Amino acid sequence: MQDESIKSVSSRPVYPPVEININAAYHLFITEPSASSKVGNLLQQTAAKTHQLIESDNIEELKLQLTELIGTLPLATSVYLAGRETYMWQVYAVLAELGFIKEQIEMLTPTDNSRTVFCCHCYTQTHQVAAAPFECEGCGLPLTVTDHFSKRLGSYFGFQVNAEAKDELPAAEAF
Amino acid sequence: MTDTFKVTVTDIQTVASSIKEFTLSPVEGQLIPFSAGSHIVVEMPTEEKTYKNAYSLLSQPDDPSHYKIAVRLQDNSRGGSVYMHTQVKVGDSLTISAPANRFAPLWQAKKHILIAGGIGITPFLSYLPEFERRGEDYELHYLYRGGQTGAYCNELSEQLGDRLFCYDSATSPRCNIENLMSQRAPGTHFYICGPEKLIEAVMTTAKQLGIAAGYIHFEEFAAPKPGNAFELELKSSGRLLNVSEEESMLEAIEKSGIEIPNLCRGGVCGQCVCRVSQGKIDHRDTFLTEQERSSGDVIMPCVSRAAGERLTLDI
Structure with a gap:
């Protein structure tokens, strides 16, 4: 009797416009250094509230920094992320590990259309892929890229294009 | 339909003035271990109808030798808690469902x-x-x-x-x-x-x-609240059922011999969802989304009722 209408099979995240959560007790901004201007407007709105901006593109360092910081943050903290899609999801994973929940984490529109792609043949992740098919950095196979997105890895699922007729490679198309 | 099995009441303790604790042991073999936060549904057959109430399991999750439940005598009891408090004696056998869990701890929590x-x-x-x-x-x-x-x-x-x-x-x-x-x-x-x-x-x-x-x-405590009586039509067979004030739609449907998959019987789990083809709905569950509620074409018959005098289900 369960109604199983599946509206969409795509797991590709969508990024609606981000607004400041006025109820939050603390506002934490984490961005790639090149993307810090993206949160300028939001930062301005929180000028009178307790907030902090962290600019870092080193996930390992960021992890240490956040682990130390978390003891001082209230439960009612809102986090805003800006940068490439894969970067935001990597930070998301670090935050989730520290106990943050989805509702507390807002992501701005990714700064470019590039994708990180997970190869289902050799498990390598190729970064900054701008068009598909492309050559996997791990096994060299030409991969097509799906809209299947892993939030844990921040990667899209890729598999060998035209495996049945390897010589017929379609022209690459930008995302 | 969910599996049911027979247990024997092997102990009854009064643990507070309005709360009795029941120990339920398997008639044969062992019970199945459960996860923290699970509940069972206990069937209570009376002359007028069979009550089915959900109770949380409070014994050790990994101990298959017995289950324990505690029942509070409710002020406005629909009969279930009165039955447990006054009818059930040590040595009686009861039919229970397999454990189900709608309230498990989040293990990611710090x-x-x-x-x-x-x-x-x-x-x-x-x-x-x-x-x-x-x-x-x-x-x-x-x-x-x-x-x-x-x-x-x-x-x-x-x-x-x-x-x-x-x-x-x-x-x-x-x-x-x-x-x-x-x-x-x-x-x-x-x-x-x-x-x-x-x-x-x-x-x-x-x-x-x-x-x-x-x-x-x-x-939330899972117990359907009474409401106005109404007429229920089942579209596929054209059958007409009367849902009384004290009875839930799910109970009325079950009484007529039709089984609908169900678990929590409290508007939480979503198992018993049915399509509605006609009639206004008084939504009382916590499962459906706002969108589904306002669409007016789905209902949780375990707790929700007709807002008018008649409702037609597409079953």
């Missing part, structure tokens, strides 16, 4: 704050051994009315020490929900089991403090 109101302590009793085993960080806040609903206080205090906070409305100050919820670190989750008023108080405080709703988890 700290668990349990808030129990009276008989709402029951699901948390199965959390505790599991928390100890895993070395979880937790607190139990127990609100009750002295003598009447404050079962298990002494043994809990022995077991939990300073993790237990008791609030006896007869003798001690009221629990200050705001103090309880503020000054918490990210990753702290709150679980509430108790009356609606308590759940609302926690939700309101969370909102005021800016705490995300995803940190709040609750299990």
